[in-house]
Amino acid sequence: MSNTDSIxxxxxxxxxxxxxxxxxxALFKSCAMNTIVAQGEQxxxxxxVLAKNGCKQSLYITDTIDEKKLKTHETxxxxxxxNLLLVDDDTKDQIIDSEGLMxxxxxxxxNQDHVPHMQLMSTIRxxxxxxxxxxxxxxxxxxxxxxxxxxxxxxxxxxxxxLFEFVIGLSSVLGRPTDAxxxxxxxxxxxxxxxxxxxxxxxxxxxDRRVPIALLPQETVQVEWSFxxxxxxxxxxDSFGSFSKPTIYKYLRFLFASEKKSMIRLQQEAAGAGxxxxxxxxxxxxxxxxxxxLKSTEVIAVLNLSTSPKTFSKKQRSFQFFSV
Amino acid sequence: MEVQLKDGIYFVSGDxxxxxxLGGFGLPSGSVHFDLGSVRTINSCGVREWITxxxxxxITPIYSNCPQSVVMQFNMVKEFLSNNSKVExxxxxAYCENCGEQKIYLLRSGKEFQFGKKLExxxxxxxxxxxxxxxxxxxESYFYFIESLKS
Ligand SMILES: [Zn+2]
Numbered sequence: 149m150s151n152t153d154s155i156x157x158x159x160x161x162x163x164x165x166x167x168x169x170x171x172x173x174a175l176f177k178s179c180a181m182n183t184i185v186a187q188g189e190q191x192x193x194x195x196x197v198l199a200k201n202g203c204k205q206s207l208y209i210t211d212t213i214d215e216k217k218l219k220t221h222e223t224x225x226x227x228x229x230x231n232l233l234l235v236d237d238d239t240k241d242q243i244i245d246s247e248g249l250m251x252x253x254x255x256x257x258x259n260q261d262h263v264p265h266m267q268l269m270s271t272i273r274x275x276x277x278x279x280x281x282x283x284x285x286x287x288x289x290x291x292x293x294x295x296x297x298x299x300x301x302x303x304x305x306x307x308x309x310x311l312f313e314f315v316i317g318l319s320s321v322l323g324r325p326t327d328a329x330x331x332x333x334x335x336x337x338x339x340x341x342x343x344x345x346x347x348x349x350x351x352x353x354x355x356d357r358r359v360p361i362a363l364l365p366q367e368t369v370q371v372e373w374s375f376x377x378x379x380x381x382x383x384x385x386d387s388f389g390s391f392s393k394p395t396i397y398k399y400l401r402f403l404f405a406s407e408k409k410s411m412i413r414l415q416q417e418a419a420g421a422g423x424x425x426x427x428x429x430x431x432x433x434x435x436x437x438x439x440x441x442l443k444s445t446e447v448i449a450v451l452n453l454s455t456s457p458k459t460f461s462k463k464q465r466s467f468q469f470f471s472v
Numbered sequence: 473m474e475v476q477l478k479d480g481i482y483f484v485s486g487d488x489x490x491x492x493x494l495g496g497f498g499l500p501s502g503s504v505h506f507d508l509g510s511v512r513t514i515n516s517c518g519v520r521e522w523i524t525x526x527x528x529x530x531i532t533p534i535y536s537n538c539p540q541s542v543v544m545q546f547n548m549v550k551e552f553l554s555n556n557s558k559v560e561x562x563x564x565x566a567y568c569e570n571c572g573e574q575k576i577y578l579l580r581s582g583k584e585f586q587f588g589k590k591l592e593x594x595x596x597x598x599x600x601x602x603x604x605x606x607x608x609x610x611x612e613s614y615f616y617f618i619e620s621l622k623s
Contacts, residue, residue: 304489358491
């Protein structure tokens with residue numbers, strides 16, 4: 149029996165770390181994905197074969213950056229590759245400095261010898277079902293999604309109060325105080341909203357933000373929150389689709405940088421226009437950016453509330469970029 | 473954001489955003505003591521606006537009771553602590569899983585910390601057996617501003 153709504157996706161696994169490789173193979177087998185393990189020049193040949201057999205899209209998973217090879221993959225006709233990079237504490241620092249990072253749509257952290265199952269599955273599901281937008285894909289199935297529309301910059305006060313109360317209210321679910329999470333969540337939402345109201349809108353980019361502004365119907369911002377018992381997802385979607393990949397990649401290395409190193413760099417660069425994005429990156433576990441060019445950009449921040457606020461942002465960070 | 477004067481101290485509360493207008497509270501120039509204990513959140517435009525007003529009003533601020541939201545900005549935006557700013561005290565939020573107790577530790581300048589000096593600090597445990605009080609913040613990055621600021 150096959151699901152006619154979803155496409156089949158093959159994966160090429162080019163992973164040096166043996167643990168990760170074994171785990172990936174088993175995981176993909178469990179979800180009926182055709183998996184090819186290849187290394188070196190072999191990947192090019194394998195992808196050529198896939199393309200020849202009519203495969204339109206394939207996932208390429210690796211734990212090293214080989215720009216030359218990735219560029220060769222791109223030249224193979226009639227197949228689109230989704231590149232996914234696995235990083236861990238040992239590889240993070242060298243990887244974040246590599247220019248080749250730009251060639252990956254997805255960067256996921258491994259933790260304690262395990263690949264991040266949940267993020268992998270949600271990435272694959274999106275590609276398979278070709279449904280990308282919405283926070284529901286970033287939390288466990290069935291979690292309730294709160295949906296709102298913002299049509300005036302002054303409504304942000306309501307959004308701040310409501311989200312703060314919402315997260316404070318999760319304290320009894322999590323069995324610990326959630327004040328710090330509430331602060332983080334509100335600050336993240338603020339930056340995403342300001343970005344969607346002003347930065348994304350070509351008409352308002354240069355406008356003085358101290359002046360409250362009413363948005364036209366085609367400029368309104370959609371907001372979603374969802375909590376599944378562990379993850380809090382905050383999604384903000386604009387109607388412009390002006391988000392550029394280089395912008396986000398400029399800051400991406402900070403998402404994966406080791407703490408002290410990133411702090412020093414933040415100090416040096418934060419004074420500029422990127423402060424808002426730095427603030428977001430410092431307060432989240434996963435960042436998912438989906439762009440439908442000239443139509444819509446959705447930025448989702450996921451906060452993992454199952455760990456102490458002290459360590460939560462360091463654990464299992466991930467970044468996903470979908471251009472659809 | 474609200475600012476209220478009480479016994480010579482300006483108490484700031486709420487969210488510091490782009491609408492932060494320090495011009496409306498009759499602040500004097502020179503040394504001004506702000507209690508930031510009730511600041512809930514700060515956004516990126518709010519920090520910049522705050523710094524602009526401090527410069528415009530020629531204020532030499534003394535900050536006390538700084539919560540996590542403020543300390544995070546001290547560490548990120550060094551201009552926040554320019555103009556000979558002083559930090560008199562700041563908070564460390566902490567929680568003990570065993571006692572289920574939430575606690576705020578207040579660290580004071582000249583007592584628990586000295587500016588320009590790396591701070592090594594250990595949270596004092598409560599009276600109960602098996603107390604495992606743990607801070608909500610990572611000390612290395614949280615204390616960063618202390619080292620980089622002159623006394
Ligand atoms: Zn205790």
